[in-house]
Amino acid sequence: MATNIEKLKQERDAAWRDEIRKSKKNKERTDIPRVHMPEAPAMERRHSYVEVNSGLITEQAVLEASRCLDCPDPTCISGCPVEINIPKFIKNIERGEFLESAKVLKETSTLPAVCGRVCPQEKQCEASCFYQLKLKKEPVAIGYLERFAADYEQQSGQISIPEVAQNNGVKVAVIGSGPAGLAFAGDMAKFGYKVHVFEALHQIGGVLKYGIPEFRLPNRIVDVEIESLQKMGVEFENNFIVGKTATIDDLREEGFKGFFVGSGAGLPRFMNIPGENLVGILSSNEYLTRVNLMGASQKGMDTPVVCGKNVAVIGGGNTAMDSVRTALRLGAEKAMIIYRRSLEEMPARVEEVKHAMEEGVEFLTLCNPVEYIGDSTGRVKQMRVQKMVLGEPDSSGRRSPVPLEGSEYLIDVDTVVVSVGVSPNPLISQSLPNLKVSRWGTLEVNPDTLQTSIPDLFAGGDIVRGGATVILAMGDGRKAAASMHDYLSNNQA
Amino acid sequence: MNKVVSKSFFSENVVCIEIEAPRIAKARKAGHFVMVRVGDKGERIPLTISSADIQKGTITLVVQKVGVTSRKLAELEPGDYITDLVGPLGQATHVKNVGTVLACGGGVGVAPLLPIVEAMKEAGNRVISVIAARNKDLIILEDQIRAFSDEVIVMTDDGSYGTKGLITEGMEMVIAREKIDEAVIIGPAIMMKFASLTTKKHNIPSIASLNTIMVDGTGMCGACRVTVGGKTRFVCVDGPEFDAHQVDFDEMLLRLGGYKELEKQAEVEYLCASKKK
Numbered sequence: 001m002a003t004n005i006e007k008l009k010q011e012r013d014a015a016w017r018d019e020i021r022k023s024k025k026n027k028e029r030t031d032i033p034r035v036h037m038p039e040a041p042a043m044e045r046r047h048s049y050v051e052v053n054s055g056l057i058t059e060q061a062v063l064e065a066s067r068c069l070d071c072p073d074p075t076c077i078s079g080c081p082v083e084i085n086i087p088k089f090i091k092n093i094e095r096g097e098f099l100e101s102a103k104v105l106k107e108t109s110t111l112p113a114v115c116g117r118v119c120p121q122e123k124q125c126e127a128s129c130f131y132q133l134k135l136k137k138e139p140v141a142i143g144y145l146e147r148f149a150a151d152y153e154q155q156s157g158q159i160s161i162p163e164v165a166q167n168n169g170v171k172v173a174v175i176g177s178g179p180a181g182l183a184f185a186g187d188m189a190k191f192g193y194k195v196h197v198f199e200a201l202h203q204i205g206g207v208l209k210y211g212i213p214e215f216r217l218p219n220r221i222v223d224v225e226i227e228s229l230q231k232m233g234v235e236f237e238n239n240f241i242v243g244k245t246a247t248i249d250d251l252r253e254e255g256f257k258g259f260f261v262g263s264g265a266g267l268p269r270f271m272n273i274p275g276e277n278l279v280g281i282l283s284s285n286e287y288l289t290r291v292n293l294m295g296a297s298q299k300g301m302d303t304p305v306v307c308g309k310n311v312a313v314i315g316g317g318n319t320a321m322d323s324v325r326t327a328l329r330l331g332a333e334k335a336m337i338i339y340r341r342s343l344e345e346m347p348a349r350v351e352e353v354k355h356a357m358e359e360g361v362e363f364l365t366l367c368n369p370v371e372y373i374g375d376s377t378g379r380v381k382q383m384r385v386q387k388m389v390l391g392e393p394d395s396s397g398r399r400s401p402v403p404l405e406g407s408e409y410l411i412d413v414d415t416v417v418v419s420v421g422v423s424p425n426p427l428i429s430q431s432l433p434n435l436k437v438s439r440w441g442t443l444e445v446n447p448d449t450l451q452t453s454i455p456d457l458f459a460g461g462d463i464v465r466g467g468a469t470v471i472l473a474m475g476d477g478r479k480a481a482a483s484m485h486d487y488l489s490n491n492q493a
Numbered sequence: 494m495n496k497v498v499s500k501s502f503f504s505e506n507v508v509c510i511e512i513e514a515p516r517i518a519k520a521r522k523a524g525h526f527v528m529v530r531v532g533d534k535g536e537r538i539p540l541t542i543s544s545a546d547i548q549k550g551t552i553t554l555v556v557q558k559v560g561v562t563s564r565k566l567a568e569l570e571p572g573d574y575i576t577d578l579v580g581p582l583g584q585a586t587h588v589k590n591v592g593t594v595l596a597c598g599g600g601v602g603v604a605p606l607l608p609i610v611e612a613m614k615e616a617g618n619r620v621i622s623v624i625a626a627r628n629k630d631l632i633i634l635e636d637q638i639r640a641f642s643d644e645v646i647v648m649t650d651d652g653s654y655g656t657k658g659l660i661t662e663g664m665e666m667v668i669a670r671e672k673i674d675e676a677v678i679i680g681p682a683i684m685m686k687f688a689s690l691t692t693k694k695h696n697i698p699s700i701a702s703l704n705t706i707m708v709d710g711t712g713m714c715g716a717c718r719v720t721v722g723g724k725t726r727f728v729c730v731d732g733p734e735f736d737a738h739q740v741d742f743d744e745m746l747l748r749l750g751g752y753k754e755l756e757k758q759a760e761v762e763y764l765c766a767s768k769k770k
């Protein structure tokens with residue numbers, strides 16, 4: 001994108017940027033060690049829902065910001081799926097203009113306080129930082145800084161509500177209130193549309209609310225973003241399942257002109273091994289939903305949750321880490337990750353694995369369950385696991401695990417959380433027989449416009465990608481908004 | 494939020510609630526259910542839509558008080574609001590004209606049976622209903638079932654009403670007498686287990702509507718899973734109705750008990766707290 005490079009260069013040439021750059025020698029900057037995120041002590045936090053990362057204090061943030069070299073060719077930006085202008089927001093932190101910094105984030109990202117916390121930075125922006133690529137040093141802590149600026153704005157009470165164009169009277173519907181739907185809603189409101197978000201559950205926020213736990217992403221952070229959208233005129237309706245409570249056709253009749261499906265990949269997968277339906281074996285979605293959406297761990301809540309003593313979580317993704325750390329917080333004496341590949345292949349964010357280890361989670365890698373054994377009341381009491389070795393790399397480039405014959409052994413467990421992936425939510429495709437769906441159940445879209453086989457229906461996020469990330473879902477929401485705006489503008493007159 | 498329009502008691506423990514929900518009233522079919530949450534601290538529970546009035550924009554639920562949430566629901570008065578109500582959920586009943594249908598309802602299972610009986614009758618079937626409960630007080634909706642049945646047989650365990658005996662005895666009586674083309678079985682898991690063994694013995698195609706524990710009701714959590722024909726199925730999205738002869742009722746019974754102690758404890762705490770008030 002040539003214009004983009006031009007624009008970046010122009011902004012970089014601004015007098016204040018030049019001044020900041022000259023204020024310190026590069027050598028001085030590169031000599032500063034990467035900041036450490038202040039954390040709640042491992043042995044205390046493992047029993048509480050307090051946020052683990054407490055956030056940088058101002059001095060730390062400014063110092064870390066000064067590490068960034070404001071590169072003429074900022075490679076970090078190409079590592080960010082939504083191409084946040086990283087040096088611009090960071091240099092604003094260095095000069096103490098924190099609100100300005102937050103504004104820069106919001107030029108491209110709808111949920112900076114969320115992404116600063118949950119993006120896999122080590123695989124994205126930070127992986128492409130000059131420090132990492134060329135200096136072989138620890139990258140600038142882009143994620144921590146992003147969180148700092150976004151939190152500063154949230155706490156300042158001076159949240160900038162993006163300007164919205166004059167209402168054009170055109171109604172559009174959003175199906176699902178996860179990051180894809182929220183990002184879409186924000187951009188469409190800016191373009192002047194009347195946006196109505198439908199959510200199946202009783203809370204708005206999708207996985208950000210029912211999946212990712214409080215100790216990693218406090219609900220209030222998400223609520224602030226939702227309130228901003230409300231201030232922009234976006235309407236939210238919970239307890240409404242599109243395809244069930246009303247169909248897309250019903251909504252067309254009610255005057256909706258465009259639809260964005262951001263219904264996520266909500267269906268839990270199981271392994272289909274013997275004993276998997278024993279009492280005490282549940283999906284990570286059920287476990288996390290009981291605790292996060294239904295508040296089962298708090299006193300006075302009606303929803304129960306099993307507080308196992310010996311808990312095994314099957315899987316190596318973020319969902320598995322969230323589940324196993326939740327088990328500790330529910331009082332587990334022993335909390336284990338059972339993962340069939342090795343630590344290196346784990347898809348979870350590196351920081352979550354580190355935090356889980358500090359909190360005392362045991363990692364049984366190269367190990368896979370093959371059977372569950374129950375007691376006379378049907379409750380799981382043991383699992384049979386098999387050791388694995390790594391074979392040739394598979395289609396994902398990761399070395400695939402191969403079972404080791406004769407290596408099976410038993411582990412005592414009373415609770416097992418199965419966290420081996422999710423499948424796309426079929427509610428929408430079931431209600432729209434003409435909608436093109438891949439053989440994995442994801443919706444097929446034009447990759448440039450995110451338009452589905454039904455012209456007024458666009459889609460993005462996990463329902464298109466399968467289980468992916470918050471930032472990719474959000475990027476999709478924004479892209480779909482731009483192309484729906486085009487589509488509706490051309491089909492209006 | 495949805496307003497409670499009216500409320501009446503079928504017995505001390507069974508309450509019938511009519512709730513404003515125009516969209517659900519319009520969209521629902523026989524066999525559908527809703528998820529209900531009462532109060533900010535409430536849990537989500539599934540309840541069958543017993544009937545609906547599209548003109549009034551209301552749906553009716555019949556609820557048996559068994560634990561905290563069903564009690565909270567029964568305590569709501571007309572004019573109160575239900576915190577959360579979502580639906581209609583599940584797959585609708587396949588209603589066809591098959592000939593003669595044997596409709597079997599145990600306990601509060603008669604409530605979800607009612608809309609199916611009504612739809613079966615409308616489709617032109619001869620409908621014979623067997624409704625059963627432990628005693629006379631627990632027999633509900635008898636008149637409503639009668640209105641859509643060619644014949645109703647009432648069974649009570651203790652003989653305080655109708656014929657003394659288990660539901661399976663009532664079923665056997667009908668099966669011995671005439672050809673049954675399809676059976677519909679709804680009630681407590683243990684009753685469904687034995688009722689479906691009865692129809693299996695006589696090779697009568699049967700559907701059972703399962704009442705597993707649910708959390709979201711939208712296919713997201715897997716709490717409601719059961720084994721049907723050797724495969725894991727989710728009751729909330731694949732069901733709630735399945736081929737009764739394929740359901741692993743023993744597994745379902747064990748899974749239903751999974752939270753029993755916690756629920757019991759919660760109920761005791763709730764009852765104590767209500768007394769103090």
Ligand SMILES: Cc1cc2nc3c(=O)[nH]c(=O)nc-3n(C[C@H](O)[C@H](O)[C@H](O)COP(=O)(O)OP(=O)(O)OC[C@H]3O[C@@H](n4cnc5c(N)ncnc54)[C@H](O)[C@@H]3O)c2cc1C
Pocket residue numbers: 118119120175176177178179180181198199200201205206207208211212213240241242243262263264265266288318319322349425427428460461462463467468469470471473
């Ligand atoms: C436990 C967990 C931890 C994770 N951790 C991370 C992380 O650290 N970093 C990261 O980047 N990603 C993480 N992810 C992945 C990330 O959360 C998802 O990729 C992202 O949320 C997808 O966004 P989405 O908008 O597509 O869908 P979702 O967030 O899944 O939201 C979809 C919403 O649509 C609603 N819905 C579905 N069908 C209908 C319908 N028919 N009508 C109305 N509403 C409907 C659902 O109820 C849901 O609320 C994690 C996921 C989980 C489960």
Ligand SMILES: Cc1cc2nc3c(=O)[nH]c(=O)nc-3n(C[C@H](O)[C@H](O)[C@H](O)COP(=O)(O)OP(=O)(O)OC[C@H]3O[C@@H](n4cnc5c(N)ncnc54)[C@H](O)[C@@H]3O)c2cc1C
Pocket residue numbers: 526538539540541542554555556557558559560561562563564601604605703704705706707733749750751752753756757760
């Ligand atoms: C699709 C579906 C339709 C249903 N329709 C109706 C209906 O129309 N009317 C009605 O009264 N009930 C119906 N049920 C059952 C109803 O959902 C439960 O009675 C309710 O969840 C109990 O909640 P509670 O908080 O009051 O009791 P809890 O405190 O949760 O439980 C109290 C006791 O009941 C047991 N229990 C919990 N859940 C269930 C369950 N799903 N089935 C059987 N026992 C259970 C517990 O083990 C415990 O012993 C239906 C269930 C399903 C799945």
Ligand code: SF4
Pocket residue numbers: 079080081082083084086109115116119120121124125126142143146471
């Ligand atoms: S949104 Fe994510 S990838 Fe992009 S800069 Fe922020 S933390 Fe990095």
Ligand code: SF4
Pocket residue numbers: 067068069070071074075076077086087128129130131140142
């Ligand atoms: S690559 Fe690293 S040092 Fe360069 S601008 Fe980006 S964050 Fe700063």
Ligand code: FES
Pocket residue numbers: 706707708709710711712713714715716717718727728729730
């Ligand atoms: S209740 Fe959660 S999947 Fe059925």
